[in-house]
Amino acid sequence: MTQTTKTSTGTPVRSSLVRRSGRWKEWSSILRRDKRPLVGIIILLIFVLGAVFAPLLTPYSPSSTQFTPLAPPSWHHWLGTTASGQDVWAQFLYGGRISLAVGFFAGFVATALAVILGMLPAYLGGWIDTVMATFTNIMLVIPGLPLLIVITAYVHQTGPMTIALVIGLTGWAWGARILRSQTLSLARRDFVIASRLAGETQWRVLIGEILPNMLSLVVANLVFATIAAILAEASLEFLGLGNPTVVTWGTMLYWANAGQALLNGAWWWIVPPGLAISLVGLCLALINFGVDQVSNPRLRLNRVKTRKFRKGESS
């Protein structure tokens, strides 16, 4: 938290016109120096396209059980088959649909809540802010996964939608805390005070002046909330707390574990879904490297300057 307050003071505040034209330049200059965000976007796109065009990429249905069980990867079954004779490649593609959808939806819900619950009370101030800040801090320290496990245990028949909602509703605290401290710092800046003195309504100040200046933080939060949501979803489904009949990357791992994939040496059943989850997480984090550099210029890769400093240090 201290870290973000520091970053905010590092960002120079410019007038909105300069800011908008400058943003593209900023992005392209960051992307030229650091290829990681671009790599992230490309791999993520591959996963999304694979999920969307699943029917074109495999002739099989993910739930069809007509094949030889536990067959290793072959020309007919690129990723082999499961213990009940399903095609792993088909499950992998179709499973990505729900896993990605749930992750992004839950990440979106968590971020939306973080924006509302972080910004509004901080700007309004007074006892609302005190109560909300305390509430946020409490939600932050209560461990998330055990809470999710307990909630989903009470809700019987948890489909992907329920899981997404529960993850979204419990995952906003970190973002709210960061956005709150940023709002507090921005609300005292000259340009906000000026627009307030010019007679702007509170809503316009919040949405027109404060929110645009926190956009990179909001995006960073969206990225992290989505990573956390995809991981949480997979964890819950792996434990069998989702609906095991819906094919997702998480339920694939659940069945792989329940079907003794390890003891049968069926690595092709376990590796793909977990690798997909990790790679999607990695892509989002790589994209976030770019977002971070927008909000915090000090983190930008600046090779020339660094070399000078290191030469000095080594002497």
Add this chain to the structure above:
Amino acid sequence: MHFVIRRLEFLLLSLWAAATINFMLPRLMPGNPAILMIGRFKGQISPRALHALELQFGITHKPLWIQYLTYLNNLVHGRWGLSLTYYPVPVSKIIAESLPWTLGLVGVATVLSVFIGVMLGIWTAWHRGGKWDFFLPTVSTFTAALPYFWLALILLYLLGYLWHWFPMAHAYSTGMTPSWSFAFIRNIVYHAILPSITIIISSIGGWLLGMRNNMVQTLGEDYVLFGEARGLKSNRLMFQYAARNAILPSMTGFAMAIGFVVGGALLTEVVFSYPGLGYQLLAAVQNEDYPLMQGLFLIIAFSVLVANFLVELLYGKLDPRTRGGGPH
């Protein structure tokens, strides 16, 4: 002293919040799920235990506030109910048996992970812009995105199943009886290595990245530049000047990080059939053993909150700035 009292207030408040969430959840759910559970156990347990269950999960005509006060009172006095899976063993006994395993595993793994992660973070920040500064943060971004349970499965497959380096499951060999002998302790350590490696690999990335970013910030400060101009040795500059200040913001994220690690450790326990809280929690959920599940959730939350409290105290001792009042 004022600082300690404030942190203590927050600890009590969050403990109370965790207990209240525990109380409210089954009552908030559409069609109280406990009714189904109690229906299942009718006839299998004594009428007195059945009545206690009904009170615990709100199947009674008493007003909510009386239920709530009774619940809090029972909680404080350690009456956490009886487990249904292991009927009639009290929930508190099962917790007492499984808590040390989780504490040991998570404690050791976290300390190692924080230490190695922070050191690597300092190192990459010092050599920022170099090839390690590109390589290590990218790799740790990947390891941070690894699902704990999947990594556990892969390690189990490679190191346990294929190569037979480590045992596949449990906290100690089934033939052994627990004792304080050297052989037994060695056996425990041997069984704990794979789960610990899982936790360390998955959690180290966060510490490394956090420390690196703080360290880069600190290295940009004027006093570091001044120290360099004065001709201080690199080591002194790196640890005494920069790292000491950079490590503090890293600790602020501890609250959330420890929550994540504990969550991940619970999953790791499930994969390794390690007899800790996570393994019991899953068993309780699968058997719809709500009293045990509630008890386990509470003890997990309490442990995390207390760990967080202790770190905050340490943090306050290290950094005078956090002791003052004012907004966050």
